[in-house]
Amino acid sequence: MEEIYRSLLQLQEMDEEIAGAEARLATFAPRLEELEAPAAALAREVEALRAQVVEMRQDARRLERAAQEKREKLARYQERLDRVRNAREEAAARTELDLVRRAAEADEQEAIELMEQVTRTELKLEELERELAKMRAEAEPKRQALEEERAGAEDALAVLRDRRQNHALRLDAGALRLYERVRAGRTRMVLAKLLPDGACGHCFSIVPIQQQVEIRRGGSLHRCEVCGVILYPED
Numbered sequence: 001m002e003e004i005y006r007s008l009l010q011l012q013e014m015d016e017e018i019a020g021a022e023a024r025l026a027t028f029a030p031r032l033e034e035l036e037a038p039a040a041a042l043a044r045e046v047e048a049l050r051a052q053v054v055e056m057r058q059d060a061r062r063l064e065r066a067a068q069e070k071r072e073k074l075a076r077y078q079e080r081l082d083r084v085r086n087a088r089e090e091a092a093a094r095t096e097l098d099l100v101r102r103a104a105e106a107d108e109q110e111a112i113e114l115m116e117q118v119t120r121t122e123l124k125l126e127e128l129e130r131e132l133a134k135m136r137a138e139a140e141p142k143r144q145a146l147e148e149e150r151a152g153a154e155d156a157l158a159v160l161r162d163r164r165q166n167h168a169l170r171l172d173a174g175a176l177r178l179y180e181r182v183r184a185g186r187t188r189m190v191l192a193k194l195l196p197d198g199a200c201g202h203c204f205s206i207v208p209i210q211q212q213v214e215i216r217r218g219g220s221l222h223r224c225e226v227c228g229v230i231l232y233p234e235d
Contacts, residue, residue, distance in 0.1 A: 001218035063111035070104035203227035
């Protein structure tokens with residue numbers, strides 16, 4: 001029984017070591033995210049600006065088409081003006097002609113202003129793209145170092161898990177099943193000492209006398225009735 005206790009304690013130490021390695025490995029994702037966050041935010045800004053440029057260019061083309069259609073309409077109105085028969089018809093035609101001309105000029109002016117805005121936005125976009133490239137280049141060595149460190153942590157964890165698996169294969173099957181059942185419960189600790197005063201070394205509740213005797217005698221594995229850990233004699 002002493003050998004079973006020793007093997008289970010070794011398994012518990014391995015599980016604690018594995019938990020520590022897993023916790024260390026879990027830190028890499030937020031560290032990488034924190035490192036890449038500034039560039040990611042800037043990249044989103046760049047993409048939004050690109051989309052804005054595309055949208056503005058589409059609007060400018062729409063205005064240019066609308067202005068062209070009005071210019072074509074102006075030509076037709078001019079032809080109609082040339083065919084008017086009296087002053088009243090001429091006045092009406094000229095009024096309509098003037099309205100269309102002003103509308104065409106407004107579309108053209110808006111298209112020009114929009115294209116100027118596109119030019120300014122594209123200049124800003126180029127500046128942001130250069131800044132993004134610089135930011136990524138500066139972060140790359142740190143990112144690679146973190147990735148290498150994470151790969152090392154993954155390898156170390158794999159070694160620990162292999163050691164644990166090999167150790168578990170040599171354990172008594174019943175003891176291993178009990179260990180895994182306790183480990184799947186509410187507490188991370190699986191084994192605890194039975195203290196000299198008969199208390200559980202984990203929750204410090206007093207163990208029944210008969211159970212204390214059986215634990216110290218080492219005939220079989222016993223669990224604390226309060227917290228559920230496997231108890232082993234202190235010595």
